[in-house]
Amino acid sequence: MAAVTTERAQLSxxxxxxxxxxxxxTIRSEFTKIRSVRSTYWTLLVLxxxxxxxxxxxxxxxxxxxxxxxxxxxxxxxxxxxxLVGLFFGQFVIVVLGSMTITAEYSTGMIRTSLTSMPRRGVxxxxxxxxxxxxxxxxxxxxxxxxxxxxxxxxxxxxxxxSTSLSSPHVLRAVVGGGLFVAACGLFAFGIGTMVRxxxxxxSIAIGVLFVVPIIVNFLPSSWNNDILRFLPSEGGQAIWRxxxxxxxxxxxxxxxxxxxxxxxxxxxxxxxxxxxxA
Amino acid sequence: xxxVRGLTKRYGDKLAVDNLTFAVEPGKVxxxxxxxxAGKSTTMRLILGLDNPTSGEAMVHGxxxxxxxxxxxxxxxxxxxxxxxGGRSAYxxxxxxxxxxxIPKRRVDEVLGLVGLTEVxxxxxxxxxxxxxxxxxxxxxxxxxxxxxxxxxxxxxxxxEGIRWIRNLMQALAAEGRTVFVSSHxxxxxxxxxxxxxxIGRGKLIANTTIDKFIAENSTGTVKVRTPQVDExxxxxxxxxGTATSGGxxxxxxxxxxxxxxxxxxxxxxxxxHELSTHRASLxxxxxxxxxxxxxxxxxxxxxxxxxxAPAAPAPGGGRHAVTEEAPQGIPAAPPPPAHExxxxxxxxxx
Numbered sequence: 001m002a003a004v005t006t007e008r009a010q011l012s013x014x015x016x017x018x019x020x021x022x023x024x025x026t027i028r029s030e031f032t033k034i035r036s037v038r039s040t041y042w043t044l045l046v047l048x049x050x051x052x053x054x055x056x057x058x059x060x061x062x063x064x065x066x067x068x069x070x071x072x073x074x075x076x077x078x079x080x081x082x083x084l085v086g087l088f089f090g091q092f093v094i095v096v097l098g099s100m101t102i103t104a105e106y107s108t109g110m111i112r113t114s115l116t117s118m119p120r121r122g123v124x125x126x127x128x129x130x131x132x133x134x135x136x137x138x139x140x141x142x143x144x145x146x147x148x149x150x151x152x153x154x155x156x157x158x159x160x161x162x163s164t165s166l167s168s169p170h171v172l173r174a175v176v177g178g179g180l181f182v183a184a185c186g187l188f189a190f191g192i193g194t195m196v197r198x199x200x201x202x203x204s205i206a207i208g209v210l211f212v213v214p215i216i217v218n219f220l221p222s223s224w225n226n227d228i229l230r231f232l233p234s235e236g237g238q239a240i241w242r243x244x245x246x247x248x249x250x251x252x253x254x255x256x257x258x259x260x261x262x263x264x265x266x267x268x269x270x271x272x273x274x275x276x277x278x279a
Numbered sequence: 280x281x282x283v284r285g286l287t288k289r290y291g292d293k294l295a296v297d298n299l300t301f302a303v304e305p306g307k308v309x310x311x312x313x314x315x316x317a318g319k320s321t322t323m324r325l326i327l328g329l330d331n332p333t334s335g336e337a338m339v340h341g342x343x344x345x346x347x348x349x350x351x352x353x354x355x356x357x358x359x360x361x362x363x364x365g366g367r368s369a370y371x372x373x374x375x376x377x378x379x380x381x382i383p384k385r386r387v388d389e390v391l392g393l394v395g396l397t398e399v400x401x402x403x404x405x406x407x408x409x410x411x412x413x414x415x416x417x418x419x420x421x422x423x424x425x426x427x428x429x430x431x432x433x434x435x436x437x438x439x440e441g442i443r444w445i446r447n448l449m450q451a452l453a454a455e456g457r458t459v460f461v462s463s464h465x466x467x468x469x470x471x472x473x474x475x476x477x478x479i480g481r482g483k484l485i486a487n488t489t490i491d492k493f494i495a496e497n498s499t500g501t502v503k504v505r506t507p508q509v510d511e512x513x514x515x516x517x518x519x520x521g522t523a524t525s526g527g528x529x530x531x532x533x534x535x536x537x538x539x540x541x542x543x544x545x546x547x548x549x550x551x552x553h554e555l556s557t558h559r560a561s562l563x564x565x566x567x568x569x570x571x572x573x574x575x576x577x578x579x580x581x582x583x584x585x586x587x588x589a590p591a592a593p594a595p596g597g598g599r600h601a602v603t604e605e606a607p608q609g610i611p612a613a614p615p616p617p618a619h620e621x622x623x624x625x626x627x628x629x630x
Contacts, residue, residue: 119350
């Protein structure tokens with residue numbers, strides 16, 4: 001360790017400031033936080049690899065085995081869904097990052113240092129959520145668009161014309177929606193993470209709601225589950241990156257609105273608890 | 280300036296902080312003392328607004344901490360050294376704190392230099408020793424050049440050089456007119472650092488005074504005498520109304536008489552003296568006497584002490600007996616309490 005000193009003289013004064021510490025400062029701080037730990041890069045890399053990789057693999061298999069496919073398979077084939085199918089798995093990766101963005105503050109004890117530097121909890125919460133949303137949105141859109149374009153290139157190698165383009169009906173909305181879906185899944189987990197303050201618990205709950213609940217509902221009699229499905233966050237989220245509308249669903253934006261409503265509820269619930277609880 | 284008024288914090292049915300009222304003045308180091316579990320850390324969290332008080336209030340420069348415009352520029356705090364994300368480098372840790380309060384980047388480099396962490400600035404803090412983590416925490420507290428500083432157990436885990444450094448730093452900060460509020464369960468540490476002390480036990484205020492007054496008011500002074508005629512002197516002292524206990528080879532420790540009286544008694548009894556001195560009780564001793572009844576976690580003698588320092592024989596009366604009471608009477612600079620090596624506020628006295 002370097003020699004220590006008690007010379008205070010070497011510290012220069014700070015430039016004076018007016019007003020009060022702003023939201024922008026805390027946003028800069030949260031950006032520094034998220035870019036300065038390795039887990040962020042690993043998680044985002046895994047998200048890209050899984051989302052794009054699975055889409056590419058599925059499109060390649062579809063194109064190369066097109067002649068062996070059954071008529072019903074050919075009839076239900078959707079080139080957009082085919083290339084974006086990796087998003088279904090990518091959502092679980094962003095759930096991990098969304099949870100950890102807040103729960104790592106608790107598991108490391110950093111939350112007490114963070115709230116000492118910015119004790120106004122609303123500012124801290126909004127800054128953290130905003131920085132995460134922007135990053136998740138950018139990575140989500142990259143994943144969605146790259147998966148789509150690579151997928152269409154591979155589908156183009158099929159013996160017949162089965163690929164699509166952004167100018168086809170609903171396709172642009174679905175591909176943009178893929179990125180929105182990723183960001184919303186992450187925020188959903190962020191809200192749960194704020195409530196439970198524990199990484200493993202937050203990830204388990206988020207995956208339970210997004211993945212396990214729809215499976216259980218599928219076992220219900222179809223007269224019930226069609227009514228229930230349209231209210232599920234998982235269904236609402238996935239509708240935005242499909243070009244087709246299932247019989248039991250509202251239109252894509254309506255379904256996505258359901259998911260956003262759940263996300264907003266969880267974020268607001270998290271905020272209420274975050275404000276009043278001891279750190 | 281920190282003011283605490285009627286501060287109370289209840290966790291379930293346990294009062295962690297019980298109606299505390301005190302003020303911490305600028306320009307000096309104020310020690311915040313109490314046994315483990317007395318409520319020191321809770322009080323500090325309440326001051327910072329991390330925990331919400333059940334009742335009462337804590338003010339920094341007349342405002343609640345959450346109401347400060349630029350909190351880090353008015354008050355710097357070190358709570359737990361390990362309250363950092365271990366995957367982040369020391370530099371980035373300080374940078375993210377600085378950015379919340381619009382503190383320029385160059386200031387991060389300056390405080391890293393001040394605490395001696397420049398060479399490891401780019402290393403992840405995961406690999407830091409406890410001493411290095413304490414320095415990082417102190418660097419964070421100094422980032423905003425604040426007028427008020429609060430440190431919770433800052434010397435924990437530091438080597439002697441580090442302890443001396445912190446002591447000098449705190450005194451230098453106070454000499455610049457800043458308010459320095461520092462907690463410790465090591466009384467000997469405060470004795471050489473603080474001018475004022477606030478003592479709490481089981482969440483309650485026990486004393487709020489200067490170090491000198493605290494010792495004078497809470498500990499009986501003793502007189503040390505060395506003589507080749509120990510037995511004669513002991514009898515004479517007893518006859519004069521004092522109590523003499525053996526102070527080692529050819530020495531006695533006398534309570535209840537002044538040096539003048541002991542000298543006169545010895546002269547009257549024809550006893551030759553080789554040494555006659557007053558012994559000012561250490562802060563450690565005064566503290567132990569005062570907080571003996573309010574130690575949160577006591578080790579019973581029968582149950583044995585976790586540190587193995589308890590005497591084998593049961594204490595007279597056989598009742599519960601605090602570990603802290605076992606320091607031999609009359610020996611200056613009593614050894615630090617057994618909790619010395621623990622970092623956890625609650626780990627020290629329990630098994």
